[in-house]
Amino acid sequence: MKKFNIAIIGLGGQGIITMGTVMKNAALSFDLRDVSGSERRGGAQREGYVETFVKYIFYENKSEMNDPRKNMHSPMIESGGANALISLEPLETLRGIRYLNKDSVVIFNETPYIPISVRMGKTSYPEIPFIVSELQNVTKNIFYYDFDRISLEKFKSLTQKNIIALGALFAKSDIPIEPSAVENILAEGKGAEENLRAFEIGLNL
Amino acid sequence: MGKSNLFINGIKGDKAIVLGNEAIARGALEAGIGYASMYPGTPASEIIAVLDKNKKYIENLYTEFSLNEHISLHGAIGASWSGVRSLCAMKNVGLNVASEPAQFLSYTGVKAGLVLAIGSDPGAPSSSNEQDDRWYSLHTYMPIMEPSNIQEAKDFTRDAFDVSEEFSFGVVLMAPSRLCHNAGALYFGDLKDRMEIKGDFKKDPENYLNLFGMAVRNHAKYLERNELLKKYLIDSKFNKIINGSSSKIGFISSGVIYAHLIEAFDILGIYDHKILKLGFTFPLPNELIKGFFKGLDKVVIVEEAEGFLEFQIKKIAYETGFKGAVYGKEYFNPTGELTIDDVISGISRFFEKPPPVSFDFAVKKDKELQAKLPQRSGTFCVGCPHRATFYSILKAVGFSNTEEKERDVVIAGDIGCYTLGLLPPYNAMDFLTCMNAGLEIGQAISIFDKNKKVIALVGDSTFYHSGVPALLNAVQNGADILYIILDNSWTAMTGHQKTPSTQKDIDGKPSQNPLNLKDLVKSLGVSYVKTIDPNSVKRFAALIKGALKESGVKVLIAKRECVLQEIRRNKSLNKNGGRSTETGESLYEIQKSRCVKCNECFVELACPAIILKKDEDKVSDYYYIDPASCVKCGVCYAVCPNSAIRKVEFDLRNEFKLSDKSLQITI
Ligand code: SF4
Numbered sequence: 083m084k085k086f087n088i089a090i091i092g093l094g095g096q097g098i099i100t101m102g103t104v105m106k107n108a109a110l111s112f113d114l115r116d117v118s119g120s121e122r123r124g125g126a127q128r129e130g131y132v133e134t135f136v137k138y139i140f141y142e143n144k145s146e147m148n149d150p151r152k153n154m155h156s157p158m159i160e161s162g163g164a165n166a167l168i169s170l171e172p173l174e175t176l177r178g179i180r181y182l183n184k185d186s187v188v189i190f191n192e193t194p195y196i197p198i199s200v201r202m203g204k205t206s207y208p209e210i211p212f213i214v215s216e217l218q219n220v221t222k223n224i225f226y227y228d229f230d231r232i233s234l235e236k237f238k239s240l241t242q243k244n245i246i247a248l249g250a251l252f253a254k255s256d257i258p259i260e261p262s263a264v265e266n267i268l269a270e271g272k273g274a275e276e277n278l279r280a281f282e283i284g285l286n287l
Numbered sequence: 288m289g290k291s292n293l294f295i296n297g298i299k300g301d302k303a304i305v306l307g308n309e310a311i312a313r314g315a316l317e318a319g320i321g322y323a324s325m326y327p328g329t330p331a332s333e334i335i336a337v338l339d340k341n342k343k344y345i346e347n348l349y350t351e352f353s354l355n356e357h358i359s360l361h362g363a364i365g366a367s368w369s370g371v372r373s374l375c376a377m378k379n380v381g382l383n384v385a386s387e388p389a390q391f392l393s394y395t396g397v398k399a400g401l402v403l404a405i406g407s408d409p410g411a412p413s414s415s416n417e418q419d420d421r422w423y424s425l426h427t428y429m430p431i432m433e434p435s436n437i438q439e440a441k442d443f444t445r446d447a448f449d450v451s452e453e454f455s456f457g458v459v460l461m462a463p464s465r466l467c468h469n470a471g472a473l474y475f476g477d478l479k480d481r482m483e484i485k486g487d488f489k490k491d492p493e494n495y496l497n498l499f500g501m502a503v504r505n506h507a508k509y510l511e512r513n514e515l516l517k518k519y520l521i522d523s524k525f526n527k528i529i530n531g532s533s534s535k536i537g538f539i540s541s542g543v544i545y546a547h548l549i550e551a552f553d554i555l556g557i558y559d560h561k562i563l564k565l566g567f568t569f570p571l572p573n574e575l576i577k578g579f580f581k582g583l584d585k586v587v588i589v590e591e592a593e594g595f596l597e598f599q600i601k602k603i604a605y606e607t608g609f610k611g612a613v614y615g616k617e618y619f620n621p622t623g624e625l626t627i628d629d630v631i632s633g634i635s636r637f638f639e640k641p642p643p644v645s646f647d648f649a650v651k652k653d654k655e656l657q658a659k660l661p662q663r664s665g666t667f668c669v670g671c672p673h674r675a676t677f678y679s680i681l682k683a684v685g686f687s688n689t690e691e692k693e694r695d696v697v698i699a700g701d702i703g704c705y706t707l708g709l710l711p712p713y714n715a716m717d718f719l720t721c722m723n724a725g726l727e728i729g730q731a732i733s734i735f736d737k738n739k740k741v742i743a744l745v746g747d748s749t750f751y752h753s754g755v756p757a758l759l760n761a762v763q764n765g766a767d768i769l770y771i772i773l774d775n776s777w778t779a780m781t782g783h784q785k786t787p788s789t790q791k792d793i794d795g796k797p798s799q800n801p802l803n804l805k806d807l808v809k810s811l812g813v814s815y816v817k818t819i820d821p822n823s824v825k826r827f828a829a830l831i832k833g834a835l836k837e838s839g840v841k842v843l844i845a846k847r848e849c850v851l852q853e854i855r856r857n858k859s860l861n862k863n864g865g866r867s868t869e870t871g872e873s874l875y876e877i878q879k880s881r882c883v884k885c886n887e888c889f890v891e892l893a894c895p896a897i898i899l900k901k902d903e904d905k906v907s908d909y910y911y912i913d914p915a916s917c918v919k920c921g922v923c924y925a926v927c928p929n930s931a932i933r934k935v936e937f938d939l940r941n942e943f944k945l946s947d948k949s950l951q952i953t954i
């Protein structure tokens with residue numbers, strides 16, 4: 083049995099849950115595969131921490147798939163258990179550091195959303211170099227882009243940043259599913275044309 | 288969910304990515320329910336929402352967002368007694384409200400199957416407590432099923448209806464938020480013929496009447512049925528034993544925690560111990576547990592919360608003369624969510640075997656770092672009328688969050704989106720417990736502490752839930768309190784279910800029988816009642832000030848629709864109104880030259896669309912309204928004491944002109 087765990091984190095309203103749903107659907111049509119992973123949704127309110135886990139499970143054979151000691155999977159990713167982490171907010175990337183190990187791939191967005199505590203002058207927001215150096219203590223595979231800016235420039239809106247980030251995941255990690263599986267899902271959904279273009283932009287980062 | 292809506296049409300062999308809550312709803316559909324209701328509550332809301340959304344495509348399905356859980360469960364009982372299978376859902380604390388019907392349900396029994404799906408919330412990410420509702424069953428005798436994953440969420444729900452009918456109990460289906468909001472692959476089953484669903488209430492006085500001796504007889508009957516159910520559960524398909532090798536150690540677990548346990552064993556490379564997976568965690572037959580004990584000298588119970596299984600199993604161990612040791616809460620935390628990490632750590636400690644290096648390293652790194660990071664909490668959406676309400680209240684009572692100053696009014700909190708007002712920067716609540724505790728506790732404080740003014744807050748949905756008697760009580764008993772009803776027309780927090788205040792649906796369709804809240808309040812005997820648009824912050828603050836000077840019960844209705852719904856409706860009606868984020872027709876702008884950074888808009892009001900931007904020199908910074916997130920509510924414009932914020936209006940050829948008329952917000 084092989085696993086590939088992806089933690090996707092960010093803030094309410096950034097499209098985190100959608101990213102998880104796309105990634106899960108991309109794995110659906112294959113045999114000997116299982117997919118699960120829970121979401122942490124922050125009510126209806128904005129700016130709260132949101133995370134979703136995508137766990138791909140690849141069984142060696144049918145008997146492993148039917149083995150009760152193998153075929154049940156936690157909806158969570160354990161500490162150090164993520165093959166990849168995507169974060170759409172720089173500070174939150176550090177909150178996801180617990181999922182990382184030395185081989186994990188990290189993809190994060192450079193545009194900060196300043197929390198209230200910083201707004202009130204009670205704490206300060208960490209600079210990008212600090213974030214990167216903290217992450218480097220764990221893994222060297224760190225990639226960051228200003229997904230907000232890219233999305234605004236190419237689409238005149240922020241809504242495509244999450245799909246661009248998914249493209250980047252395929253470009254920078256050894257995720258064991260084909261980009262075409264994601265493209266098939268995007269092609270069926272709403273805003274297919276723009277999403278496919280966004281995914282392509284991510285793939286070429 | 289798939290494009291062809293498998294939720295409604297899916298048949299055996301179909302497969303889709305489905306949310307845990309949707310799987311529960313689908314299981315109920317496969318069982319042929321005709322009734323589904325709830326009072327919305329995270330994490331359970333989608334269970335009924337998905338049925339309600341699709342009911343126009345489903346024959347003979349009645350759905351209801353009831354005003355509270357007491358009504359909702361009674362509705363399910365009525366449907367069951369009419370011979371229609373019924374599903375009732377609620378969040379963990381909902382059962383406190385529905386505990387009364389739950390208490391009677393075993394006495395009377397069911398006719399058609401009845402399932403109560405409860406979304407529990409360990410760690411309380413969306414709740415005001417993390418109670419474990421399983422304990423209720425020690426006196427309600429409702430059997431409890433605990434699915435471990437999405438497939439079981441559906442299959443158990445479907446089967447629960449059969450068990451319910453066979454043993455005449457309402458069956459509880461427990462799903463923690465980790466399952467409710469787990470999304471993964473689901474294999475569908477077949478649907479029942481929905482044309483067979485038909486109500487036919489048959490009188491059954493022997494079971495349905497509970498009084499004096501009749502109640503005692505019914506009590507004896509359900510204890511008997513409980514024994515029959517126990518017998519059935521000794522070797523049912525729901526409780527499974529995985530045999531170990533020669534190990535004398537056994538593990539017992541259930542639900543999502545069982546899934547954590549199996550994966551934890553795999554991560555730790557432990558495969559040789561006996562495991563009991565409980566699908567039913569109440570009742571537990573002695574014979575089942577005794578059989579599992581055979582050949583073991585140590586048993587470890589892996590469960591969340593305070594040890595409901597441990598409590599029962601230790602009793603059985605005593606009764607069956609088990610000589611070994613039973614462990615549980617020594618290794619697994621009784622409070623907070625029990626995560627996969629907690630299970631890995633607990634198992635490692637039990638076996639004195641270290642977890643993988645990467646695990647330890649990650650845990651340590653996380654601990655080290657978290658203390659250094661700024662906290663982040665959720666806040667009101669951009670343009671949310673609640674933000675304006677809190678701003679107005681704090682201004683009216685002379686409080687500022689930029690100066691360290693005590694606020695001397697007592698503010699009673701309640702449950703809803705507006706609960707976020709207890710967080711910084713507003714810090715505008717002094718207590719918060721359950722639904723409608725605000726006014727009820729506040730009333731007594733107003734009687735005993737005459738030196739402080741008391742303001743109680745409530746949302747429209749919470750008010751209709753059980754606030755009407757609370758308000759009537761305050762009036763009848765001469766409370767001295769200001770009651771502010773934050774009427775945004777929706778149960779917004781749980782995904783926008785309708786309330787009696789809802790005037791129009793998001794497709795613009797008017798509600799059938801919307802309530803006039805002001806008339807209702809008046810009819811309860813409140814003579815001081817005023818309605819205000821919370822976005823008119825200056826007027827609102829003045830009103831609050833005035834109301835606090837009056838004695839008796841004063842009610843202010845802060846009426847403005849949830850901004851998300853308003854935007855959605857504008858989008859669906861395809862008109863871009865003044866509030867759409869998409870248009871360039873007008874925008875609010877901070878004039879750098881005029882802004883003195885007094886923080887009135889940035890910290891006191893704290894609209895997230897107002898952000899700090901770095902100047903080109905990269906050293907100094909300035910406040911800036913982000914046009915991509917501003918929804919043009921105009922509140923910042925109203926609060927700026929320095930006239931630094933202006934409204935810029937564009938005409939269609941993209942030329943702009945400045946608005947000189949001050950923004951008039953009418954009620
Ligand atoms: S008008 Fe002002 S307060 Fe309203 S959303 Fe825009 S920035 Fe926020």
Ligand code: SF4
Pocket residue numbers: 877881882883884885886887888889910926927928929930931932
């Ligand atoms: S309220 Fe006006 S002067 Fe004060 S910070 Fe905001 S824009 Fe600047």
